[in-house]
Amino acid sequence: MTFKTLGLIAPLLKAVEKQNYTEPTTIQEKAIPPILEGRDILASAQTGTGKTAGFTLPLLQILAQSEAIRRRPVRALVLTPTRELAAQVYESIKTYSEFLNMRSAVIFGGVNAKPQIATMQRGVDILVATPGRLLDLHSQRIFSLAKVEFFVLDEADRMLDMGFARDVNKILQLLPAQRQNLLFSATFSKEIKNLAGRFLQHPVTVEATPENTTVEKIVQKAYHVAKTSKTDLLVKLIKEGDWKQILIFTRTKSGANRLGKKLNKRGILSAEIHGDKSQNARVKALDNFKKGAVKALVATDVAARGLDIPLLPYVVNFELPNVPEDYVHRIGRTGRAGANGVAVSLVGHAEMAYLKDIEKLLKHSIPLEILDGFEPGEPTEEDLKPTKKPFVRNKKPSAKNNKRRQPARRTVAKGDSRK
Structure with missing residues (x-):
């Protein structure tokens, strides 16, 4: 199997070749064809499986082959739970779109919002974002999501673990009903399947490796x-x-x-x-x-x-x-x-x-x-202290956090510490 046999267009093949990638990974083999067919995807893939290219390449191809909109409204939205992941997805999009006429941007908290606002106001085709900053800037009418054709929810399990379920639901309500949806998660928990059922339409299920397995090496x-x-x-x-x-x-x-x-x-x-x-x-x-x-x-x-x-x-x-x-x-x-x-x-x-x-x-x-000199011995009171409070998935945000996540005023602060 090669990237060419997956049906990718020449500019994408050129970009892939420039990165010295010769064969697609398992997740890319399984995900790219149905995405190119316009199908919704529910994918289980851990970090390191090549999942980012698995959705970035077909996303770029679909946008490149459809008619461009003159004012460049956001046509594709990739939502990630953390700043680091958002930055990495954005870099992948820039890498693979090198030979395409495509604009992309990334927005997240913890940095000055003004440069992000300026970029968005010039128009972008693809937006990578974390939930907090996305909702803040959207509430200020910096950009619209009314023209989104393609929505990717990346690392959905971590998104829920971090308490972003409410924000994800708010963002889903801002998107048009007619769009293609992709959900990527390391695991298929009950919560993930419930979330998928709320916005995926007859999805193709893709698994890069058996669920919850580790790398054999x-x-x-x-x-x-x-x-x-x-x-x-x-x-x-x-x-x-x-x-x-x-x-x-x-x-x-x-x-x-x-x-x-x-x-x-x-x-x-x-x-x-x-x-x-x-x-x-x-x-x-x-x-x-x-x-x-x-x-x-x-x-x-x-x-x-x-x-x-x-x-x-x-x-x-x-x-x-x-x-x-x-x-x-x-x-x-x-x-x-x-x-x-x-x-x-x-x-x-x-x-x-x-x-x-x-x-x-x-x-x-x-x-x-047990190594010599480091025998655990009998447990002391310190040893048996709980190491962390019991894990609660989708814990309801506290009043303090709710207040912190309220849409910002139209005046943009210099910094934003949110994810």
Whole structure:
């Protein structure tokens, strides 16, 4: 199978060839033909499967082959849960539309809105956006969504986990009834299927891999260790293993900050990336990590979702997620593009139940080791403290958050910290 046999037009084939891509991935093989036929899609695809090109290429072809509208209203909307993912999708669209007469833009919070407003007022064909900034600028009548022909909801499961269900519903009401819809999600949960049923019309179901499976090339290891000894064990593993590039997951933003400071004090150059960091700080941290200026990137799940880090060799779960599917998302950062990867989990006494849930999801056990000098011992009160409040999907936003998400006044503030 080649990109040409998928039916792509010459300008797109030229752009793909320029990126040195020769064969489509599984998700691209399965998704591109029905999208080109005008069908709605419900797709299960994890990050790293090539899903962005899977919807970007046919989206561009459909728009290029239809009659352009002179004033360039928004004709395609791609909605993403995080700034980082929005920026990456936008870059993909720019890359693949290089030889087409197509304008695109990306809007998200955390940066000055004025340049985004100026871009939108000049007219764009394709808009990539996060929910908060999209609703803010639309409420100010900066642009209209009345001409949207193509709607993509990317990483829908994370969108719901982050509490954006209400915003997604508001945005759906702003779109015209006649349009083509694509929904991409790493998993097909009950909530995702309910959401899909509200706006997809007779969708084609596409799965890149069996649901909730992990990349076979990833070596998974786990160490049983006391909560108070995790940092010491992590430092030992990094230094003795001569690990060069490590993505480390914590459950909380404060936990990421604490761990980053400890690693830096121990001579392991680190940076943190989470929702309290400004967009510029997050971009700088990621760039330094990719360039090797820092060895470890400490991240929360929300901030790391959608990050594109090629050939990442190590992922560490400093704290196990209490949602088993998040483990799949995390370790899927490594073992990509045919490379081998290692996923290491540090498991405290209070996290043993999480490990069991993960193994149940994966349908296989993860080897659990105890290293000399790091025996977990009998659990202390500190060990058994709950690591996080019970997980509640689609939790109703608090009054404070509701107030924060009200449409902004017509005066545009210099900054917007929302996703």
